[in-house]
Every structure is written in structure tokens, then in C-alpha cells.
Amino acid sequence: MYGNGDDETPAWEKPSRFAHVLADAAAPKERGREGIAPPGWPRGVQPPGLPGWEDTAVAWLFDLCPSGYRGHEVLRKHPLILARMARQHVSAALAAARHGYGTARTELGDTVPAAVLDAVLRMYEYEGSRAAATERAVRLVEEALGGDRWEPRL
Template sequence: MIELLFGSLDRMYVPPGWPPEVSPPGSPDWERSATAWLLDAVPPDYRAYEVLRRHPVALARMAGRHVRAAIEAAREGYRGAAVDLKDHLPPHAVEAVLEVYRREGPRLVRLAGAVDLVERALRGEHFVERF
């Protein structure tokens, strides 16, 4: 009876890295919260495409590719920033730019992991807590 009221308990579990803005899979309106969160992870122009709001799996796929491309761009940017900027910025500003890359890289990697988890859930994967 409890399962009928609240759903399967294992469907409410979310793994580490699950975005706090997204309701657990199986909860009411969880896909709506996932769609809203995914739209925040991609360029604003993606909001213009109804197909992405109607089919969150497609949105998740596109978000995953977008975030992975941003990771690669950040890595490339970090590798070349000191050389590319040394003649245009004072040394402290170059170091500040490098610090931005050092902070953004891990944030983007966490975001990519969260997008992957949401996409897996949208595709029907159920997460089960392991003890």
C-alpha cells in the first residue's frame, strides 16, 4: 500500500552528483524539474526549440554534448592562456584568468556528471542505493 501511495522507494534514491535542483526520478513533476535544470545548462537559444522541452531525453543528450565541449574548450583555453595573454595583460591578470579556468574546469566536470545522471534517469534507469 505504501508503494502505491509514494512509489517504489528505490525510485526516490538519487546517486551522488545528482543536481539538487532536480527532483528525484519518479516523484511528481520530476521531468519538468529536469527540463528546467537542463535548459539552464545550455545556451539560452535552446529554449526556443519546443522539441527540446517536449522531449527531455533529446535535451539531455544535447546538454551533455554542450557541456563536454565546454570542458574541452576550457582545457584548451587554460593550456594557451598564459602565452596568448602575456603581451596583453599584466602578470596578475593572467594568473587571475588561469584561476578562473582552474575553478571552471572542475565545475564543468561536475555538471557533465550531473547531466549524465539526469539523462540516464530520463532514459529509464533506476538508481539503487548500495550499502
């Protein structure tokens, strides 16, 4: 019913038919060129290697985390640790969307009308897809902060 209409599996759980292409295109290279961003790189974050790119990455990562994280100097001084914590926070949001989607029918089925339940499932599917894409983007930023660079593929 959700996703492609075949079953109840949310879209973020289904492999993309382009997954192999994206995986090849985003493969990190030891000696890649500076200023190249792989597919899935977050908007608003400069490509790795450009002047000030780490500042844009840090600002984006802080936006993903609870506001209290901004008060910890260790996260400003060590962007790789900030990336790790942002990844964990986004992964938890993805897990929550998966859990919510999986339990919505049994927990809400008798308490809300069917149309409301369908809307809730669509919301979980949308938010889960968004969290999965954000998790991939955080991993790319984390890899770049660790020194990985990418080569463009034709």
C-alpha cells in the same frame, strides 16, 4: 602550481582519490528504487521516479542551454534529446576551459602582468571544475531519463 601544487595540471584533469567510491555509488541499476538520487545529482532536480521529477529535470537542462533552445518544441516533447543537447553544450564549455587553460600562458604571457595571468588560470581552473561536475550531473539526468535507477549503497 595549480591544483595540488605538484604541477601545472588543472584540478579537473586529476583523478579524484574518491573516484572509485563515487563510481560504485553511482552505478546505474536495472531495477533500482524510485526516488533515489545518486551522488552528483543536481540540486533543484527531484530524484527520478518522484512525481514531477521530469519537469524539474527539463527546467534544469534548459537552464544549461542557450536561451534559444527553449523555442524548440521537440526539446520539450523529448527530454532525452534535450539532455543530449545540454550534455554537448556543457562538454563544449569544458573543452573551452581546457583549451583556454592550456594556451593562456603562450597567448597572454607577454600581454598581461603575471598576477593577471595567474588570476586567469585560476578562473579557468574553477570554471573547468564546475563544467566537469555539471557534465557528470547531466549524464546522471540523461541516464535517469533513459530509465536507469540507483540503489543506495551503505
